[in-house]
Amino acid sequence: MHKNPYGEDLGSQDPYVALGETPQRIQTMVDGWTDAQFERSYAAGKWSARKILVHLAQTELALSTRARYALTEQGYKAQSFDQDQWLPLDEATNSRTALNAYVALRALNLGMWRRLTDAQKNRTFWHPDFGDVSAGWIAAQMAGHDIHHLKHFEQITG
Numbered sequence: 592m593h594k595n596p597y598g599e600d601l602g603s604q605d606p607y608v609a610l611g612e613t614p615q616r617i618q619t620m621v622d623g624w625t626d627a628q629f630e631r632s633y634a635a636g637k638w639s640a641r642k643i644l645v646h647l648a649q650t651e652l653a654l655s656t657r658a659r660y661a662l663t664e665q666g667y668k669a670q671s672f673d674q675d676q677w678l679p680l681d682e683a684t685n686s687r688t689a690l691n692a693y694v695a696l697r698a699l700n701l702g703m704w705r706r707l708t709d710a711q712k713n714r715t716f717w718h719p720d721f722g723d724v725s726a727g728w729i730a731a732q733m734a735g736h737d738i739h740h741l742k743h744f745e746q747i748t749g
Contacts, residue, residue, distance in 0.1 A: 601735035604734070609734035611701055640743075641685070648692040650733070651692075671720055
């Protein structure tokens with residue numbers, strides 16, 4: 592199975608625990624930020640905090656949908672998506688809406704992730720960039736991805 596591109600960010604953490612904790616950590620960190628603070632970036636030329644929140648909500652939609660297809664369709668073949676092509680579709684979304692969407696979608700998806708059997712977690716499908724991967728691999732990818740961006744919020748916060 593292909594290496595998780597966010598495996599280093601996840602480290603030895605349980606992905607199912609991290610999936611539940613990281614959105615709340617981000618939400619707590621940005622609570623009380625002004626609109627101007629959400630427009631700050633962690634580095635020159637990188638996405639602002641608001642755009643990262645839009646991206647997290649979009650990723651939550653895409654990857655959880657991919658998992659649901661993988662869990663319910665025999666022989667499922669995923670389709671790649673380009674985050675840089677997706678972001679402009681929702682780029683004007685305000686920070687609070689993006690944060691609320693991300694947190695709400697994660698709460699919904701946690702119900703699915705936490706109820707999966709080992710057989711479901713290990714159910715494989717084909718991804719054009721990663722080859723054969725599993726639903727559990729998606730969970731670990733999402734958990735590491737969250738932590739990757741949590742670090743950006745920490746840099747913005749200073």
